[in-house]
Amino acid sequence: MTEPSLRKPVKLAAVPSISQTRKTRAPAKAAVKPKGVKSAAPTKPGKPPLKKAPRKAAGGKGKGRAFSRRRRVNGKRKMPVAMQSRSEPPNDLPQDRRRSYEQGFQEGLIEGGERLLQEHLPSDMIIPDITAREAIAAGIETLKERGIPLLDSAAVYEELEAALREKRSYAFIRLGDGELLTLAQEKVLSLEEVRRAGQFLPYAGVTIPNPEARDELAECIKVASLVGVPMSRHPYFQPLLFAVLRAHGIDYRELRYTTSTMNYTMAEQGLLLRLFHGRKILIVGDVAEQLRQALADKGLEVVGTVTPVNGYYDVARVVAEAMQYDYDIALVAAGIPAIPIAVHLAGMGGKVTFDFGHLADRMAGLARPERQ
Incomplete structure (x- = not known):
């Protein structure tokens, strides 16, 4: 049996000279597919035409320097208040305030855990x-049967390698707070809350409101070969993930998962360079030229670049341009638009696509705001 391929892809409208969307999906390889995970149901074909945005529209990740400046505080990316939980105080705090911060954090951590434990201990x-740590560990053991398997780096590598070797469609996409907030528009969260929590969204390629982006992301999740999901328990990460899946009628048991940081894990383990060796690479995104040079310096073959990506409404143009290249794997670093780009290229071009994210900046030697 072969590795999992792309499920029935979403049709991309308003893209000139693109061949018919593939309709089939190769069966999954039993040795890699997680136990108990089913294949996704087919999706409804057809999407509303994509509008072309003016050149000055907000770009994807790595796009729009004005937005990049807004999101930095003391050189770091500005996060929503609800996300700013850390065990270490800011480096610029005076020593006395630093000690107070650490003490307050530890006291709050203990108080929160003990209070929750007290609520659930028997009264007799x-x-x-x-x-509290012991009680949580014991409770998790009883909940494991509700768990969803995550592919590790070796399994993800094997799937990508098999898809490349067999020249099959395969779309690996990743979900973070930007994608989840976009999906949550008027489904889980009000537009006001999405704007408040996602002030960075224009920088990532989507300006709220954008129901087209919301609905297309949902369709892309249904058909992707593998979905990287956040491990963070902060409100706009994992808790929001399952809320938006339910809101869009997506059965989470029908999807296949790994972590949303698997791109970094594979890079750190040397798996990506091994995967890319001897393959023709296409790079899509605003740092494509810099990444091209970095990969060329490592002896890898980059056959082309598509740059820039001017936000969600530039997806149709980007896909059309990318389809002109002969490549084996596309690395897409374009913020939120990376997901529809990766899915459409895999579905219509029959290629392997990888939502590469800010790893492109790191590999190119460019400084980007770190995620907290």
């Missing part, structure tokens, strides 16, 4: 020497 007994 005491359990000697129990800690």
Whole structure:
């Protein structure tokens, strides 16, 4: 049996000279496909025409320097208040305030855990020497049957390698807070809350409101070969993930998962360079030229670049331009638009596509705001 390929792809409207969308999906390889995970149901074909945005529209990741400046505070990316939980105080705090910060953080951590533990302990007994950490660990053991398997780096590498070797469609996409907030528009969160929590969204390629982007992202999730999901328990990451899947009628049991930081993990383990060796690479995104040079310096073959990506409404043009190249794998670093770009290229071009994210900046030696 062969590796999992792309499910029935979403049709991309208003893209000139693009061949008919593929309708089939190769069966999954039993040795790699996680146990108990089913294949996704086919999606409804057809999407509304994509509008072409003016050149000055907000770009994808790495696009729009004005937006990039707005999102930085002391050289770091500005995060929503609800996301700013950290165990280490800011480096620029005076020593006395730093000690107070650390003390307050530890006290809050203990108080929160002990209060939750007290709420659930039986009233007719005491359990000697129990800690909140121990109670949580014991509880997780009983919940494992509800768990969803995540592919590790070796399994992801094997799937990508098999798809490249067999020249099959394969779209690896990743979801972060930007994608999830876009999906949440008027489905889970009000537009006001999305704007408040996602002040960075124009920088990432989507200006709110944008129901077209919301609905297309949902369709792309349904057909992607592999979905990288956040491990963070902050409100706009993993909790929002399952809320938006339910809101869009997507059965999470029908999807196949890995972590949203798998791109970094594979790079750190040397798996990406091994995967790229001897393959023709196409790079899509605003740092495509810089990444091209970095990969060429490592002896890899980059056959072309598509740059820039001017936000969500530039997806049709980008896909049409990318389809003109003969390549094996496309690395797409274009913010939120990376997802429809990757899915359409895989579905219509029969290629392997990889939502590469800010790893492109790191590999190109460019400084970008770090995610917290």
